Amino acid sequence: xxxxxxxxxxxxxxxxxxxxxxxxxxxxxxxxxxxxxxxxxxxxxxxxxxxxxxxxxxxxxxxxxxxxxxxxxxxxxxxxxxxxxxxxxxxxxxxxxxxxxxxxxxxxxxxxxxxxxxxxxxxxxxxxxxxxxxxxxxxxxxxxxxxxxxxxxxxxxxxxxxxxxxxxxxxxxxxxxxxxxxxxxxxxxxxxxxxxxxxxxxxxxxxxxxxxxxxxxxxx
Amino acid sequence: xxxxxxxxxxxxxxxxxxxxxxxxxxxxxxxxxxxxxxxxxxxxxxxxxxxxxxxxxxxxxxxxxxxxxxxxxxxxxxxxxxxxxxxxxxxxxxxxxxxxxxxxxxxxxxxxxxxxxxxxxxxxxxxxxxxxxxxxxxxxxxxxxxxxxxxxxxxxxxxxxxxxxxxxxxxxxxxxxxxxxxxxxxxxxxxxxxxxxxxxxxxxxxxxxxxxxxxxxxxxxxxxxxxxxxxxxxxxxxxxxxxxxxxxxxxxxxxxxxxxxxxxxxxxxxxxxxxxxxxxxxxxxxxxxxxxxxxxxxxxxxxxxxxxxxxxxxxxxxxxxxxxxxxxxxxxxxxxxxxxxxxxxxxxxxxxxxxxxxxxxxxxxxxxxxxxxxxxxxxxxxxxxxxxxxxxxxxxxxxxxxxxxxxxxxxxxxxxxxxxxxxxxxxxxxxxxxxxxxxxxxxxxxxxxxxxxxxxxx
Numbered sequence: 201x202x203x204x205x206x207x208x209x210x211x212x213x214x215x216x217x218x219x220x221x222x223x224x225x226x227x228x229x230x231x232x233x234x235x236x237x238x239x240x241x242x243x244x245x246x247x248x249x250x251x252x253x254x255x256x257x258x259x260x261x262x263x264x265x266x267x268x269x270x271x272x273x274x275x276x277x278x279x280x281x282x283x284x285x286x287x288x289x290x291x292x293x294x295x296x297x298x299x300x301x302x303x304x305x306x307x308x309x310x311x312x313x314x315x316x317x318x319x320x321x322x323x324x325x326x327x328x329x330x331x332x333x334x335x336x337x338x339x340x341x342x343x344x345x346x347x348x349x350x351x352x353x354x355x356x357x358x359x360x361x362x363x364x365x366x367x368x369x370x371x372x373x374x375x376x377x378x379x380x381x382x383x384x385x386x387x388x389x390x391x392x393x394x395x396x397x398x399x400x401x402x403x404x405x406x407x408x409x410x411x412x413x414x415x416x417x418x419x420x
Numbered sequence: 421x422x423x424x425x426x427x428x429x430x431x432x433x434x435x436x437x438x439x440x441x442x443x444x445x446x447x448x449x450x451x452x453x454x455x456x457x458x459x460x461x462x463x464x465x466x467x468x469x470x471x472x473x474x475x476x477x478x479x480x481x482x483x484x485x486x487x488x489x490x491x492x493x494x495x496x497x498x499x500x501x502x503x504x505x506x507x508x509x510x511x512x513x514x515x516x517x518x519x520x521x522x523x524x525x526x527x528x529x530x531x532x533x534x535x536x537x538x539x540x541x542x543x544x545x546x547x548x549x550x551x552x553x554x555x556x557x558x559x560x561x562x563x564x565x566x567x568x569x570x571x572x573x574x575x576x577x578x579x580x581x582x583x584x585x586x587x588x589x590x591x592x593x594x595x596x597x598x599x600x601x602x603x604x605x606x607x608x609x610x611x612x613x614x615x616x617x618x619x620x621x622x623x624x625x626x627x628x629x630x631x632x633x634x635x636x637x638x639x640x641x642x643x644x645x646x647x648x649x650x651x652x653x654x655x656x657x658x659x660x661x662x663x664x665x666x667x668x669x670x671x672x673x674x675x676x677x678x679x680x681x682x683x684x685x686x687x688x689x690x691x692x693x694x695x696x697x698x699x700x701x702x703x704x705x706x707x708x709x710x711x712x713x714x715x716x717x718x719x720x721x722x723x724x725x726x727x728x729x730x731x732x733x734x735x736x737x738x739x740x741x742x743x744x745x746x747x748x749x750x751x752x753x754x755x756x757x758x759x760x761x762x763x764x765x766x767x768x769x770x771x772x773x774x775x776x777x778x779x780x781x782x783x784x785x786x787x788x789x790x791x792x793x794x795x796x797x798x799x800x801x802x803x804x805x806x807x808x809x810x811x812x813x814x815x816x817x818x819x820x821x822x823x824x825x826x827x828x829x830x831x832x833x834x835x836x837x838x839x840x841x842x843x844x845x846x847x848x849x850x851x852x853x854x855x856x857x858x859x860x861x862x863x864x865x866x867x868x869x870x871x872x873x874x875x876x877x878x
Contacts, residue, residue, distance in 0.1 A: 256721065258729070261688040263451040303590030303627050305652050308685045309720060355553045355579055355791060356627050359587035384723045385792055402721045 203234060210239075210275075211247040217267025219274050226275045236279040236288075240321055248272050248319030252404055255312070262312065269315030276321065292323040294346040294414045297339045299327035300383075301350050301364055304357035309383060312403040313349065320407050333364040340368075340377050347410055350396075351383040358385055362394040369395075378413045382406055423669045423709065430503065430707055431662070437493065437501035445502065446686055449492040450654050454692045456491075457484035463691040465732055470828070471774050471821035472736040478537075481740035485698035486510060494651075494703050497658040505706055513706060519746040521674060521711050523574050525644045528610075528617030530573045532712065534746040537739050537779045542813035543750075544782040546621060547802030548576025550716075550752050552791040554844075555581050559605055560612075562844050564853050565799030567613040571806035572799070574646070576621040576784060577606050581794055591628045599623045599631030603640045620645045621676060621784075629663040636671055646676035646712065651700060653679070654686050657707055665708050677704050678714035678752075683730050685720065690733045693717060697737040701749060714784065716752035722835045723790040725754045726767040728828060735778045742779025750782035751775045753805060756834065758789035758796040758841025760859050763831045765866040768805050770827035773875065776812035777820040783809050789840040796840050798847050800855045800863055807867070811877045823873050 206229045213222040229239055248268065255265045283289070298314055300306060307329055317324050325343050327335060340348055348368075350361045361381050368374045380398040381391050391399035398413055400406035440449070457463070461484040463477070472478060486507060493504035505513070520533035523544070532544050547566035554562050559580060567575050582588065583598040602625050610616045622641040626632040632649070635641055649664040651657060661677075668675050679700035681687055687696035697717055704710040717730045725734070734751065741749055753771045757764030764786065772783050783805055789796040812820060841847070847859040855863070871877050 255684070258684055258689065261692075262682075262685045263447070263455075263688065266447070305627075305658070308653055308682045312720065354627065355551060355581075356588065356590065356625065358553070359589065362587065363589070384718075384790070387792065 203232070206232070206234070207243050210243050214244070214247045214268055214271050214275070215251060217264065217271050219271040222271045222275050223278055226278050230282055236283050239279060240276070244272055244275060245320055248316070251319070252316045252407070256402070256404055262308065265312065265315055269319050272319040276318070293321040294410065295323045295325065295343050296347045296349055296410060297325050297327060297336060297343060297345045298349040299331035299336060299351065300329040301352050301357050301360035302330060302332050303360050304352050304354050305329045306353040309353060309403070310351045313351070313382065313406045316403050316407050317410060320411070322410060333360070333367040336364050337367055337371065345377060346414055347378045347380060349406070350379065350381045352381070352386055353384045355385045358390065361386070365394055365396060380409060380413070426709060427666055427669055433503040434496040434499050434501060434662070437496065437503050439501055440495070442495065442500070445495045449502070450686045453488050453492045454687050454695055457488045457695055458691050460484065460487070463695060465690055465736065467732070469821050470728060470731050470735065470824045471777060471817045472739050473817050473821065475743065478736060478739040478743050481694050481698055481736055482744040484695045485702065485740065488695060489699040489702055492655060492699070494707050495656045497652065497656055503657070503707060510702065510706065514702065514745045514747065517705055517745070517747055518711055519748065521748065523644065523646060523674065524617045524619035526617035528615045529644070530619070532748055532781050534748050535742065535779050535781050537742050538777055538816055539779060540813050542810045543776055543780050544573040545571055545802065545806035545809055546574045546576055546750070546782050546784045547572035547799060547806070548621065548785065549578045549797035550576050550785050550787045550791060551624070552578055552787060552797050553581040553794045554578035554797065555795055556585070558795055558844055560609060561848065561850055561853050562795070562797060563606065563609045564612060565848055566802050567609050567615055567618065568853065569799050569803045569806070571810070572802050574619040574621065577602050577624045578797060579624050588625065591630055595626060595628060595631040596634045598625045599635035600640065603635045617644070621648050622646070629660045632664050633667050636667065636673060643672040645673060647673040649677045649708065651677065651679035651704060651708070653682055654696060655700060655703060661708070669709070674711050675709055676712040676714065677708045677710050678716065679704055680715055681717050683717055683719050683733070690729050693730070693733040694736040694740070697733060698740045701737070701741055701747060705747060712748045712750055712782065714750040714752065716754050716787070722756055723754065723792065724756045724835060726756070726771045726831070727835055728832065731771060731774050731824065735774050738775060738778035738780055748781035749779070750784055751780050752784040753786040754790050755786055755788060756790055757831065757839050758793060759798040759801065759844065759847045760841040760862065761839045762862055762866050763834055763839045764788055764801055764841065765804055765863065766827045766830040768801060769808050769866070769870045769875065770824045772805050772808040773812040773815070773820050774824050776809050777815055777817050789838070793840045795843040795845070798844050798855065798859070800859060804863060804867070807877045808870070808875065811875045814876050819874060823870065823875050826873050827870070
């Protein structure tokens with residue numbers, strides 16, 4: 201099979217969430233000598249960027265996005281395994297901790313962000329809903345995170361975003377991590393007020409923001 | 421069945437239902453379940469209308485929603501179990517649901533009642549900036565601006581952004597203090613407006629159960645107020661919310677919960693959300709023992725509910741409910757526009773007209789600027805909403821559809837621009853609590869415009 205047709209078929213399998221087929225095609229591409237990084241950059245990222253855009257346009261809905269995201273995650277795992285075996289660094293572009301801040305019990309928006317970030321090669325640790333500030337801090341250390349994403353859909357949860365950032369400040373590790381915020385209740389103004397490193401109004405811009413932040417020189 | 425017996429029955433189902441992984445519930449029960457019934461019942465909207473004109477389709481949505489709910493159930497986050505009801509149980513519970521209720525007391529009491537599709541009796545108007553943060557120094561004038569409006573029947577408090585200057589922390593004593601501050605100040609507002617018996621939708625500040633349980637007790641909120649709580653999207657409950665239900669049952673209050681499905685989420689697009697919304701309204705009755713059943717389907721990027729697709733789904737769902745059961749339903753208008761903008765008023769005109777002819781019992785809000793910008797709320801928009809509701813009750817669905825479509829042309833392309841308008845202190849005089857000349861002019865112009873479209877506002 202020529203590289204172009206593998207590219208096309210793998211892209212199609214990812215779009216349709218056909219995990220087994222996507223894994224098989226990935227293995228085939230690797231067996232044919234295709235570089236794992238090339239698979240990520242030429243197939244995975246453009247396909248999932250397009251899937252994300254189609255979700256933004258409501259051409260597809262969350263279930264389709266989730267299926268594509270799950271397939272991409274499995275393909276990424278396969279590629280990582282291959283690279284580790286070859287003694288090469290993994291394909292992850294960075295580690296991101298995500299969570300709904302304390303007092304907020306919503307899930308769906310953060311799930312969308314998580315799927316898109318994973319599909320763009322980030323390692324995502326999702327702490328779930330109603331996460332205490334201290335749990336963000338613990339996870340940031342444990343996972344050696346690059347970015348901490350604090351989500352709040354409810355206006356009543358906004359103070360918990362400030363509190364979480366403040367805790368990182370208080371324990372003297374604020375400069376070790378990028379702290380970003382998002383969710384329906386948040387704005388750029390609020391991000392500025394609480395000293396966040398970035399604000400993403402929606403899932404697609406969260407991906408752009410993380411890419412931008414990790415390209416910037418780290419203050420570490 | 422006595423209320424306490426019914427409550428015990430629900431708790432037992434939480435404790436003994438089948439165990440399932442949460443992700444499996446989302447994908448297999450909700451997503452696949454919705455897809456199954458959308459196909460089985462041939463749910464397909466005519467996209468050329470916003471207000472549903474197809475009775476047979478509404479009835480199929482009802483059948484689909486019940487079929488879906490029986491199979492799907494409701495997930496209890498604390499036990500990881502599914503609460504399930506048979507079709508017969510659902511029919512029986514719905515048959516026993518109240519079709520009217522008194523809200524408030526004395527001369528300020530109003531009666532909420534089930535409304536059918538194209539009912540000529542107008543829905544109630546609950547004014548208030550549902551879920552919007554308001555600073556402590558503006559809380560009293562903001563809330564007075566709603567309560568003083570004669571066509572506001574019941575009121576929903578704003579969400580205090582601080583208590584005595586401190587940020588509020590969920591599940592802490594600060595939440596209890598904020599809940600009591602909200603309650604005390606709302607009672608002051610009702611006294612100042614000389615409407616002491618008006619019903620209040622409470623406790624707005626209380627996300628967890630601690631503030632709720634505290635402020636709905638001796639000398640706090642009253643049994644004649646509407647006690648609100650939420651279902652977690654999609655079709656999930658937890659003990660914290662059920663604690664509120666248990667407490668309200670013993671307090672004798674009016675249970676007024678909500679469930680807000682996410683457009684484009686697990687339920688998918690317009691057809692799926694119409695079925696999911698219908699099922700969630702029924703689920704509010706099954707697990708929260710709701711007297712009134714509320715919603716505000718949410719757009720995942722703009723956070724409003726006034727867009728074309730969400731209104732199409734909402735209209736269809738409300739008609740499915742109104743044609744097949746006698747539940748009292750209420751919807752919160754969540755416009756992207758804020759005070760001082762015509763966008764806000766066009767959005768209210770469209771949404772409230774659509775809801776009124778589709779059979780809601782009460783219109784809520786508006787939650788101006790989607791409730792995300794502190795202090796961007798004012799009572800004038802609730803006056804407008806009430807006028808639209810009164811007028812729309814005189815329309816049939818075809819007439820309403822024309823007005824809704826016309827209003828949409830004025831704001832449809834502005835939804836992602838977030839025209840949040842001005843804060844309260846810039847659109848109201850803080851001494852007289854009257855809207856500014858500029859804001860009234862804007863309001864008068866839109867009122868004249870919608871009147872010209874055939875909406876009989878006075």
